[in-house]
Amino acid sequence: xxxxxxxxxxxxxxxxxxxxxxxxxxxxxxxxxxxxxxxxxxxxxxxxxxxxxxxxxxxxxxxxxxxxxxxxxxxxxxxxxxxxxxxxxxxxxxxxxxxxxxxxxxxxxxxxxxxxxxxxxxxxxxxxxxxxxxxxxxxxxxxxxxxxxxxxxxxxxxxxxxxxxxxxxxxxxxxxxxxxxxxxxxxxxxxxxxxxxxxxxxxxxxxxxxxxxxxxxxxxxxxxxxxxxxxxxxxxxxxxxxxxxxxxxxxxxxxxxxxxxxxxxxxxxxxxxxxxxxxxxxxxxxxxxxxxxxxxxxxxxxxxxxxxxxxxxxxxx
Amino acid sequence: xxxxxxxxxxxxxxxxxxxxxxxxxxxxxxxxxxxxxxxxxxxxxxxxxxxxxxxxxxxxxxxxxxxxxxxxxxxxxxxxxxxxxxxxxxxxxxxxxxxxxxxxxxxxxxxxxxxxxxxxxxxxxxxxxxxxxxxxxxxxxxxxxxxxxxxxxxxxxxxxxxxxxxxxxxxxxxxxxxxxxxxxxxxxxxxxxxxxxxxxxxxxxxxxxxxxxxxxxxxxxxxxxxxxxxxxxxxxxxxxxxxxxxxxxxxxxxxxxxxxxxxxxxxxxxxxxxxxxxxxxxxxxxxxxxxxxxxxxxxx
Numbered sequence: 001x002x003x004x005x006x007x008x009x010x011x012x013x014x015x016x017x018x019x020x021x022x023x024x025x026x027x028x029x030x031x032x033x034x035x036x037x038x039x040x041x042x043x044x045x046x047x048x049x050x051x052x053x054x055x056x057x058x059x060x061x062x063x064x065x066x067x068x069x070x071x072x073x074x075x076x077x078x079x080x081x082x083x084x085x086x087x088x089x090x091x092x093x094x095x096x097x098x099x100x101x102x103x104x105x106x107x108x109x110x111x112x113x114x115x116x117x118x119x120x121x122x123x124x125x126x127x128x129x130x131x132x133x134x135x136x137x138x139x140x141x142x143x144x145x146x147x148x149x150x151x152x153x154x155x156x157x158x159x160x161x162x163x164x165x166x167x168x169x170x171x172x173x174x175x176x177x178x179x180x181x182x183x184x185x186x187x188x189x190x191x192x193x194x195x196x197x198x199x200x201x202x203x204x205x206x207x208x209x210x211x212x213x214x215x216x217x218x219x220x221x222x223x224x225x226x227x228x229x230x231x232x233x234x235x236x237x238x239x240x241x242x243x244x245x246x247x248x249x250x251x252x253x254x255x256x257x258x259x260x261x262x263x264x265x266x267x268x269x270x271x272x273x274x275x276x277x278x279x280x281x282x283x284x285x286x287x288x289x290x291x292x293x294x295x296x297x298x299x300x301x302x303x304x305x306x307x308x309x310x311x312x313x314x315x316x317x
Numbered sequence: 318x319x320x321x322x323x324x325x326x327x328x329x330x331x332x333x334x335x336x337x338x339x340x341x342x343x344x345x346x347x348x349x350x351x352x353x354x355x356x357x358x359x360x361x362x363x364x365x366x367x368x369x370x371x372x373x374x375x376x377x378x379x380x381x382x383x384x385x386x387x388x389x390x391x392x393x394x395x396x397x398x399x400x401x402x403x404x405x406x407x408x409x410x411x412x413x414x415x416x417x418x419x420x421x422x423x424x425x426x427x428x429x430x431x432x433x434x435x436x437x438x439x440x441x442x443x444x445x446x447x448x449x450x451x452x453x454x455x456x457x458x459x460x461x462x463x464x465x466x467x468x469x470x471x472x473x474x475x476x477x478x479x480x481x482x483x484x485x486x487x488x489x490x491x492x493x494x495x496x497x498x499x500x501x502x503x504x505x506x507x508x509x510x511x512x513x514x515x516x517x518x519x520x521x522x523x524x525x526x527x528x529x530x531x532x533x534x535x536x537x538x539x540x541x542x543x544x545x546x547x548x549x550x551x552x553x554x555x556x557x558x559x560x561x562x563x564x565x566x567x568x569x570x571x572x573x574x575x576x577x578x579x580x581x582x583x584x585x586x587x588x589x590x591x592x593x594x595x596x597x598x599x600x601x602x603x604x605x606x607x608x609x610x611x612x613x614x615x616x617x
Contacts, residue, residue: 018459026475137607141599143551145558146574146592153585255464259555263578274559277474289471297462 005305012301016294020072023290024065027282039081077287082279087287090272095291098261098268102253104189109196110246113139116197117204117242124209132201139198148191148263155187162187165265188264192257196249203245207238240311247303251296349612356608359601366598370417379408381415381568390584401587403573404580409587413594416568419480420595423562423569424550424602427484431491432542438492439499440534444507444526454500460493469552473561483562487553491545498541502534536613544606547599554595570595 035057039048052058059067071077077087113136120132156164163184211217211234220230254269261270269288276284340348350356369376378399385406393401400410442453460468472486506512507530515525554571556562563569565576573591580588 014455015458015462018455019462022459022463023471026471029472030475031477137600137603141547141551141596141603143554143571143592143595143599145555146589146595149574149578149581149592150589153581153589157582157585252464252466256466258466258470259558262559273470273474277470277559277561282475285471285474289467292467293463293471296464296467300462 078283105192108193113200121208136201359604423553427487435495443503
């Protein structure tokens with residue numbers, strides 16, 4: 001177990017380094033001089049010199065990369081061009097909002113996805129299976145930014161039940177757990193939950209069908225176990241894989257929330273990315289992407305390790 | 318040879334006792350696909366959308382670029398404007414028809430490019446093994462470590478808006494996914510007896526790859542690639558929706574969805590229409606890919 005753990009971490013470290021390198025390169029693949037793209041348009045010659053030195057653009061790129069990594073490890077991701085505030089500060093202010101949204105969406109998606117998956121797996125080839133499979137195909141094929149718009153049209157414009165955009169009545173972006181604020185969370189979370197729902201439903205259906213066809217289920221029934229007793233065994237057997245899928249989906253939603261956050265003007269990392277793109281704020285873009293991507297790699301690692309802990313049958317190569 | 322094996326070991330269920338004439342693998346797949354009503358419906362819809370997109374300039378009822386300040390956001394069913402007009406008074410039906418060109422192109426082209434590049438990298442890594450495999454696959458792993466939406470946005474955001482940049486970003490997103498499948502399938506085939514036999518009889522590596530490996534791995538890779546088109550459609554339109562893909566005034570479904578956002582209170586039906594087309598296309602490609610997977614008996 002310990003050796004597996006070490007090997008798994010040993011595998012994740014070079015990936016993290018590679019991911020960081022790609023993020024570092026973003027400033028360099030951008031058209032034009034990287035110095036120009038990280039400076040405000042009205043930068044003084046003084047500031048230019050200062051940034052040139054700080055980023056080390058006069059040095060070979062491996063040195064630049066090492067410097068960049070070193071500063072990133074110390075929590076310095078540069079300065080946002082648009083707001084002149086440290087990127088780290090901007091990102092961490094937004095990450096909480098995105099996490100809240102993504103976590104709620106994952107929970108909703110997981111609950112409904114498992115429900116549909118279980119029904120479909122238990123009653124294979126019945127109309128319920130076809131209906132559940134159809135819903136899961138819809139879930140993965142929906143352009144979710146469009147779904148968000150449709151939900152806004154129905155629940156905000158027509159019925160006027162829920163607010164269309166923002167994260168609170170005062171527009172400050174500061175979150176409080178009260179009824180007024182939660183109202184703003186419902187539509188984006190429901191919209192987002194369709195993505196994991198389809199994938200969880202597919203996975204659970206395949207798992208349940210596979211488990212039910214195994215001989216130990218016949219054994220359980222032969223020993224007189226009722227439907228509910230068998231059901232408990234099925235749940236226990238598919239839980240590790242289903243939970244692993246849920247963990248990965250959370251990671252995907254954290255990294256992929258930009259479209260939904262744009263539709264709902266949700267003040268999270270996606271909205272930050274959107275701003276960064278339109279103001280050509282490359283340090284902000286680079287920093288946000290780095291944090292989200294590293295988070296995703298870390299989450300993958302945690303999910304893998306937890307899965308092995310929960311399910312000792314999984315032998316890792 | 319392989320075709321004979323396929324048809325004798327898996328006789329058609331309708332005639333289990335009759336001698337079965339050997340058919341080519343391709344004919345078998347096509348026959349199974351043609352019998353799948355869901356896949357055929359999906360294929361028909363896709364064909365229809367492609368035909369409309371190709372012939373759009375000749376069948377469009379109006380000029381999709383002609384703006385009119387007096388005819389903005391007319392509702393669906395307005396005489397002369399069957400699907401109404403957009404926020405600049407342009408005929409929506411014509412724009413949706415012409416928009417299909419870029420939307421479909423931006424959805425399908427990256428998958429084709431990624432299919433070529435990803436297969437080549439994956440087959441090379443899988444067949445060569447050893448150090449070559451390690452170098453290629455570790456690079457692929459790094460790209461694979463990004464959630465696809467994030468990678469597409471990172472690259473498009475850094476490169477800047479535009480069709481070419483969006484195509485490059487999306488191709489980079491799909492290459493690692495296809496290369497991973499290609500590598501794992503190729504590694505399996507490389508370990509098979511007939512490849513060993515070919516190597517033992519002195520066939521050069523390139524010949525083995527061309528004659529024995531390629532034909533056996535390309536099917537599963539192709540099936541996987543088709544299942545990516547649906548994702549690619551959503552992502553490509555998503556980039557345009559964010560303003561990173563197609564630039565106005567060119568019609569494209571994702572971009573139209575973005576510019577029509579202002580109309581969700583006044584003309585909700587019109588605002589939602591471009592999304593319906595993205596959705597229908599994406600579902601259809603998903604269904605067709607599912608059908609193709611079943612027909613080719615690929616397990617994934």
